[in-house]
Amino acid sequence: MELAQLELQNFRQFKDEAIQFSQGSKKGVTVVHGSNGSGKTTLLNAFTWLFYDEVDFDTRPDRLVNEGSIAEASVGDQLTVSVRLKFEHEGVEYVAQRKAIYEKRSANDFDGEQLDMELSVKYRDDSGWSVRGNPGNTLDRIIPERLSSLFFFDGEDIEELAGVNNQGRIQESIQNIMGLTILERATRHLGAVAGRFEDEVEENASEELSNLIEKKRTVEDEIGDLEREYQDTERAKDRIDQEIRDIEQKMERLDESAALQERRAEYRETRDELETQVERLNEDIRNEIQNKGFVPLGMPLLQETAEELDQMREEGVIPSELNDSYIDSLLDAEQCVCGRPLEPGTDHYHQLQAMKGDSVQEGVEQSALRIISHLNQFSEMQSSFFETVDKIIEERKSIYDDIDDLNEQIDEVSSELQDMDKTTESGESVKDLEAKRATKEEEKETQISELGRIEQQIENKKDRIEELEDDIDDQRDERKEALLAKRRQRAAELVEDELDRAFEDLKNKVRKLSNQKIRDTFGSIASKDLTAEITEDFELKIWQSVGGERVEVDKSTGERQIASLAFIGSLVAIARRQYEADSESEYFTGGIYPLVMDSPFGALDMEHRREVSRVIPELANQVVVFATDSQWKGPVEEEMSAIVGEQYWLDFDDGEGAQEYPQTRIQTEQTAVRGD
Amino acid sequence: MGKTVKYKKSDLYDRVVDEYEIFDYGYEFMIFLAVMGYREGNSDREEYRGDGEIGLENLQNKELYRIIMASLAFQDTGDPGALVDPDRQEKILAQYSAGGLQVAEREFGQTAGDPTNAIVNYIKSHQDTEPYQGTLGEIVSAFDDQMMGIEQD
Numbered sequence: 138m139e140l141a142q143l144e145l146q147n148f149r150q151f152k153d154e155a156i157q158f159s160q161g162s163k164k165g166v167t168v169v170h171g172s173n174g175s176g177k178t179t180l181l182n183a184f185t186w187l188f189y190d191e192v193d194f195d196t197r198p199d200r201l202v203n204e205g206s207i208a209e210a211s212v213g214d215q216l217t218v219s220v221r222l223k224f225e226h227e228g229v230e231y232v233a234q235r236k237a238i239y240e241k242r243s244a245n246d247f248d249g250e251q252l253d254m255e256l257s258v259k260y261r262d263d264s265g266w267s268v269r270g271n272p273g274n275t276l277d278r279i280i281p282e283r284l285s286s287l288f289f290f291d292g293e294d295i296e297e298l299a300g301v302n303n304q305g306r307i308q309e310s311i312q313n314i315m316g317l318t319i320l321e322r323a324t325r326h327l328g329a330v331a332g333r334f335e336d337e338v339e340e341n342a343s344e345e346l347s348n349l350i351e352k353k354r355t356v357e358d359e360i361g362d363l364e365r366e367y368q369d370t371e372r373a374k375d376r377i378d379q380e381i382r383d384i385e386q387k388m389e390r391l392d393e394s395a396a397l398q399e400r401r402a403e404y405r406e407t408r409d410e411l412e413t414q415v416e417r418l419n420e421d422i423r424n425e426i427q428n429k430g431f432v433p434l435g436m437p438l439l440q441e442t443a444e445e446l447d448q449m450r451e452e453g454v455i456p457s458e459l460n461d462s463y464i465d466s467l468l469d470a471e472q473c474v475c476g477r478p479l480e481p482g483t484d485h486y487h488q489l490q491a492m493k494g495d496s497v498q499e500g501v502e503q504s505a506l507r508i509i510s511h512l513n514q515f516s517e518m519q520s521s522f523f524e525t526v527d528k529i530i531e532e533r534k535s536i537y538d539d540i541d542d543l544n545e546q547i548d549e550v551s552s553e554l555q556d557m558d559k560t561t562e563s564g565e566s567v568k569d570l571e572a573k574r575a576t577k578e579e580e581k582e583t584q585i586s587e588l589g590r591i592e593q594q595i596e597n598k599k600d601r602i603e604e605l606e607d608d609i610d611d612q613r614d615e616r617k618e619a620l621l622a623k624r625r626q627r628a629a630e631l632v633e634d635e636l637d638r639a640f641e642d643l644k645n646k647v648r649k650l651s652n653q654k655i656r657d658t659f660g661s662i663a664s665k666d667l668t669a670e671i672t673e674d675f676e677l678k679i680w681q682s683v684g685g686e687r688v689e690v691d692k693s694t695g696e697r698q699i700a701s702l703a704f705i706g707s708l709v710a711i712a713r714r715q716y717e718a719d720s721e722s723e724y725f726t727g728g729i730y731p732l733v734m735d736s737p738f739g740a741l742d743m744e745h746r747r748e749v750s751r752v753i754p755e756l757a758n759q760v761v762v763f764a765t766d767s768q769w770k771g772p773v774e775e776e777m778s779a780i781v782g783e784q785y786w787l788d789f790d791d792g793e794g795a796q797e798y799p800q801t802r803i804q805t806e807q808t809a810v811r812g813d
Numbered sequence: 814m815g816k817t818v819k820y821k822k823s824d825l826y827d828r829v830v831d832e833y834e835i836f837d838y839g840y841e842f843m844i845f846l847a848v849m850g851y852r853e854g855n856s857d858r859e860e861y862r863g864d865g866e867i868g869l870e871n872l873q874n875k876e877l878y879r880i881i882m883a884s885l886a887f888q889d890t891g892d893p894g895a896l897v898d899p900d901r902q903e904k905i906l907a908q909y910s911a912g913g914l915q916v917a918e919r920e921f922g923q924t925a926g927d928p929t930n931a932i933v934n935y936i937k938s939h940q941d942t943e944p945y946q947g948t949l950g951e952i953v954s955a956f957d958d959q960m961m962g963i964e965q966d
Contacts, residue, residue: 419927419929422929422933423833423834423835423929426835426836426845426929426932426933426936427835427836427837427841430845430932430936431841431844431845431848431881432877433936433939433940433941434845434848434849434852434936434939435848435851435852435881435884436941437851437852437941438848438851438852438881438884438885438888439880439881439884439949440948440949441888442884442887442888443948443949443952444948444952445887445888446952446956447952447955447956449893450955450956473957477957500897501893501894501896501897504883504896504897505893505896506956507876507879507880507883508880508883508884508896509952509953509956510953511876511877511880512949512952512953513949513950513953514877515877515880515949516949516950522936523937523940526933526936526937530933600824
């Protein structure tokens with residue numbers, strides 16, 4: 138998508154204005170300068186209103202119609218509010234327009250009543266202009282509403298992307314922008330198809346089968362409920378985590394409590410290390426169980442077997458004869474069955490050699506000898522198992538004691554903090570903060586066990602589904618129609634599974650690609666020892682290298698903003714590269730997307746502003762920036778001015794005189810700016 | 814593809830093998846359960862087949878597992894021929910491992926979380942005080958000597 142022109146009519150403070158966007162990658166930046174309150178955010182809202190009929194205004198959110206126009210209108214007059222956008226998408230020219238008709242109902246009516254609203258999308262092909270039948274869907278496919286805040290974004294809350302609980306949005310962004318949604322839609326569609334066939338099975342089935350299907354659906358619904366409950370609980374846990382971090386940060390600002398906090402952090406760190414050691418020891422125990430655990434339990438079996446074989450030996454049943462190959466193997470190894478050396482030239486050696494020739498098939502004797510020959514090994518394994526395990530358990534117990542001591546010390550720190558009367562800058566006492574922190578820790582523990590409980594319930598219900606599916610498959614007394622529908626249902630489910638696998642593979646491939654790009658982009662903007670990453674769970678994380686180890690950073694607003702910008706910019710860049718590469722991939726097609734950014738530099742320091750200004754235009758073909766003079770001047774201007782194709786100034790008149798109303802004009806020249 | 818063994822499986826296999834990785838493979842846990850079943854005198858001769866499936870080769874490639882299978886078959890049947898009868902060995906292994914599974918479900922199947930400690934405790938509670946070394950050592954030497962043709966006293 139490439140923006141060409143935006144026209145506004147009676148839209149808030151814009152009476153009749155237009156912006157021509159700069160196009161082309163060399164000078165792809167359009168800058169709209171405006172002071173606070175001049176209408177920058179209104180311009181951003183013009184996009185979201187046009188695309189999704191959504192606006193977000195702090196002041197008078199219901200008033201869309203231009204105040205001056207409605208004031209000048211007579212009662213009963215109708216006014217048109219309109220936003221019209223010309224753009225190009227995948228080589229096709231489009232004109233999208235949303236129009237709303239308002240009527241003035243009384244002399245003091247400045248909001249008007251909406252009578253009608255219409256969205257239209259026209260596109261031009263070989264035969265000229267045509268109208269899209271479903272304009273809302275067309276626009277939503279070009280830029281899905283859920284992702285609108287990635288492309289039309291407000292700098293003030295862009296950092297949320299790198300906050301907690303945004304995995305869903307990040308994952309969705311990745312798949313949408315990369316054109317993977319087609320696969321996801323296909324998977325969902327097949328799920329629905331399988332569901333319809335299941336309906337058909339149910340309609341034609343015996344009562345018993347029908348009941349089973351009903352039961353299965355009930356359990357599926359219950360799983361859905363539990364999964365939602367799990368997500369809610371997880372979010373609640375993350376919120377508590379954040380609250381705990383916030384409380385700790387407040388306490389760190391006071392010297393006395395900071396020292397105790399530091400001590401507590403050290404204890405916790407040591408405890409974590411000890412817990413890691415315990416886990417390593419547990420791993421050692423698991424290895425012992427795996428390799429030797431069957432031996433101590435198997436010893437009675439082996440002993441009884443050995444004794445009976447010995448009895449057979451005494452009775453002359455075995456050994457009867459040995460076969461040549463077995464004798465050869467013993468002679469070659471120069472070792473007897475019992476492990477004693479068998480030296481050439483000795484009597485034993487000759488006796489064994491002399492047995493050759495009376496060959497028998499591999500049989501009972503050999504098996505018996507094999508068992509006997511390994512008895513010593515079994516016995517040694519048994520002793521070694523107990524020795525090793527006892528030693529590990531002893532070591533582990535000593536570590537557990539140390540962990541208990543540390544827990545006591547951590548509790549003592551908490552008690553000391555809870556006795557402290559000092560007050561932090563925020564006016565809260567350390568005592569209260571620590572008590573609150575302790576309560577939050579308890580709440581967190583409750584949420585963690587709740588998560589475990591829900592997870593277990595989900596597992597149980599999934600097992601129940603499997604049982605019911607088996608029961609459904611076992612039903613034989615069905616009519617032909619039911620059988621056919623069942624087969625079709627299974628086929629749809631099979632294809633759904635296959636597609637789902639392909640989708641997951643592609644999604645991960647794209648995640649890895651995005652990850653690399655984000656790492657590079659973030660690396661070139663942020664401090665050298667910080668790296669950004671999209672984890673396997675689609676979380677956007679920032680890591681810091683501390684003494685060769687990677688630790689997750691508690692991100693500041695600025696860092697979160699940089700990470701989010703790097704993420705969006707990288708996605709746009711990958712989608713563009715994939716699109717331009719004209720790849721033969723059927724699904725991972727990419728696309729061209731603009732970035733429309735309202736005050737994107739707010740929370741950044743000067744150096745980061747410079748880096749963001751340098752990097753973002755390299756990532757997107759087209760960038761539209763709304764900025765105040767103070768945000769623009771300095772590093773941003775220095776980096777961007779060479780690539781700015783179009784510049785506008787929002788000339789805001791607050792209309793405070795009699796019969797005057799607020800209005801913003803979009804100027805191509807900088808005039809004496811009013812209202813700054 | 815080699816011959817496979819069908820055996821009775823429960824969630825405990827998933828927990829012990831996949832979730833807590835106490836054993837890398839199902840067949841390793843199966844052998845463990847079989848000796849456990851033998852030790853507890855519990856063999857399930859009715860419902861010993863189930864959803865579990867493993868390649869027989871995995872068991873036969875390990876000498877010590879072959880010995881366990883042969884010993885189980887020999888003890889179960891009292892017939893020395895069972896020492897060399899793979900079909901009987903495979904069936905008897907499945908029966909003892911199904912029996913062992915019942916015991917394991919009781920002993921550590923209900924443990925919440927990681928069952929490693931419960932398994933170790935179970936093994937330790939069956940630690941024999943009687944040293945095998947002496948008895949088994951004598952049997953080994955007796956076999957060795959007879960095989961060498963040395964007369965016993």
